[in-house]
Amino acid sequence: MAKTVSCVACSSYEMSEVKRSVRQALDLLGGPGSFVRPDMTVFVKPNLLAGVDPARSVTTHPEVVAAVARLLTGYGCRVVIGDSPGAGTRYTPASLKRIYRRCGIAPHGEIPGVILNDDISHTTIPSPDGQVVKRFLIIRPAVEADLIVSISKPKTHLLTTYTGAVKNLFGLVPGHEKSLFHSRFPDAEGFSRMLVDLTLAVPPVLHVMDAVWGMEGNGPMSGEPRYVGRILASWDPFALDLVACRAIGIPEDLVPVLSIARDRRLLTDDPLVPGDGFDPLENGPFLLPDTIRPAGLRMKITRKLLAHLQKSGRVFIPRPAVVSSACIRCGACVEICPVEAISLADGSAAIDRSLCIRCYCCHESCEAAAIAIARGLFPGITRRQRQ
Numbered sequence: 371m372a373k374t375v376s377c378v379a380c381s382s383y384e385m386s387e388v389k390r391s392v393r394q395a396l397d398l399l400g401g402p403g404s405f406v407r408p409d410m411t412v413f414v415k416p417n418l419l420a421g422v423d424p425a426r427s428v429t430t431h432p433e434v435v436a437a438v439a440r441l442l443t444g445y446g447c448r449v450v451i452g453d454s455p456g457a458g459t460r461y462t463p464a465s466l467k468r469i470y471r472r473c474g475i476a477p478h479g480e481i482p483g484v485i486l487n488d489d490i491s492h493t494t495i496p497s498p499d500g501q502v503v504k505r506f507l508i509i510r511p512a513v514e515a516d517l518i519v520s521i522s523k524p525k526t527h528l529l530t531t532y533t534g535a536v537k538n539l540f541g542l543v544p545g546h547e548k549s550l551f552h553s554r555f556p557d558a559e560g561f562s563r564m565l566v567d568l569t570l571a572v573p574p575v576l577h578v579m580d581a582v583w584g585m586e587g588n589g590p591m592s593g594e595p596r597y598v599g600r601i602l603a604s605w606d607p608f609a610l611d612l613v614a615c616r617a618i619g620i621p622e623d624l625v626p627v628l629s630i631a632r633d634r635r636l637l638t639d640d641p642l643v644p645g646d647g648f649d650p651l652e653n654g655p656f657l658l659p660d661t662i663r664p665a666g667l668r669m670k671i672t673r674k675l676l677a678h679l680q681k682s683g684r685v686f687i688p689r690p691a692v693v694s695s696a697c698i699r700c701g702a703c704v705e706i707c708p709v710e711a712i713s714l715a716d717g718s719a720a721i722d723r724s725l726c727i728r729c730y731c732c733h734e735s736c737e738a739a740a741i742a743i744a745r746g747l748f749p750g751i752t753r754r755q756r757q
């Protein structure tokens with residue numbers, strides 16, 4: 371049966387417009403009254419990758435989070451806002467507080483019926499349909515809630531090409547447990563298989579996407595904001611990501627999560643998309659990351675070729691490189707690296723290339739934008755260029 375992905379225009383982060391668009395997107399799925407009841411606890415999970423200004427489009431915009439939270443409290447729900455940030459951020463109450471403040475979420479704790487999560491405990495859930503992972507550690511407040519509402523952001527991603535609804539669920543995995551998955555699944559294909567298993571293991575999640583602004587280029591941390599002007603919603607994260615990728619011009623065959631979902635028959639018919647649809651993007655499709663973008667040889671790097679390159683020879687694929695002059699020696703990259711390939715040398719961080727598995731977690735972790743992506747042996751393949 372075709373899945374439904376509602377798509378509503380939202381031209382800015384002005385509160386009244388965001389509230390109206392979120393409301394309309396959920397009404398197109400049957401309305402909040404069809405899936406919430408008074409006294410339910412709802413865990414609202416934005417993308418809080420790092421503590422950075424919302425204008426950079428790294429994180430879910432605080433007005434979208436507030437609109438969802440107010441809508442739910444209006445139905446008598448108790449709302450807990452939380453995430454396990456990525457990017458080398460320690461999963462502690464103190465660092466969560468810092469992230470909430472920097473991401474513009476802190477004032478939401480003043481909304482009656484809303485609390486900001488500071489519970490860092492976790493629990494284990496089974497993954498009976500998992501093909502590569504049979505159990506996951508998940509942050510406890512999300513598991514104990516009656517409903518999870520994920521609010522993702524459409525962005526390009528150095529490892530997985532694109533991050534949206536499915537990838538946002540990785541923030542339910544606590545702290546540095548994430549690094550273990552990067553170490554265990556260093557290539558995009560394996561990592562995406564794990565993400566699909568995770569998506570099937572977590573309790574039902576309502577997915578909202580803040581696609582007012584997304585990110586292109588070297589996302590998810592250091593790309594450029596791009597205007598899209600939409601709020602999306604769906605109960606199906608694969609269908610939502612498919613619709614979002616089409617809207618921003620990212621080819622489906624470059625997104626392993628979507629290919630794997632098709633292989634596993636989790637994506638069959640084309641989704642129904644009620645609402646305002648999409649206008650063609652001004653300035654063309656989203657710019658792909660340097661790790662993915664075909665150029666130079668004009669060759670089409672398909673998902674399979676990329677996976678092959680990642681498995682067969684690390685020298686061929688782009689690698690992280692520290693920009694010494696920008697490094698502030700914060701140590702976040704050292705903390706996040708799953709294979710301990712980074713050390714704090716005199717002056718700046720230093721990467722041992724022989725150990726690096728090209729997971730790009732360090733690039734994602736660096737709030738100072740001091741980690742660049744250097745080209746592999748075939749620089750033409752990844753030269754910065756629009757398709």
Ligand code: SF4
Pocket residue numbers: 692696697698699700701702703704718719735736737738739740741
């Ligand atoms: S490269 Fe420097 S500034 Fe960036 S995360 Fe590492 S230590 Fe911090």
Ligand code: SF4
Pocket residue numbers: 690706707708709710711712721725726727728729730731732733
């Ligand atoms: S140095 Fe290599 S292995 Fe370590 S976090 Fe960066 S990309 Fe991943």
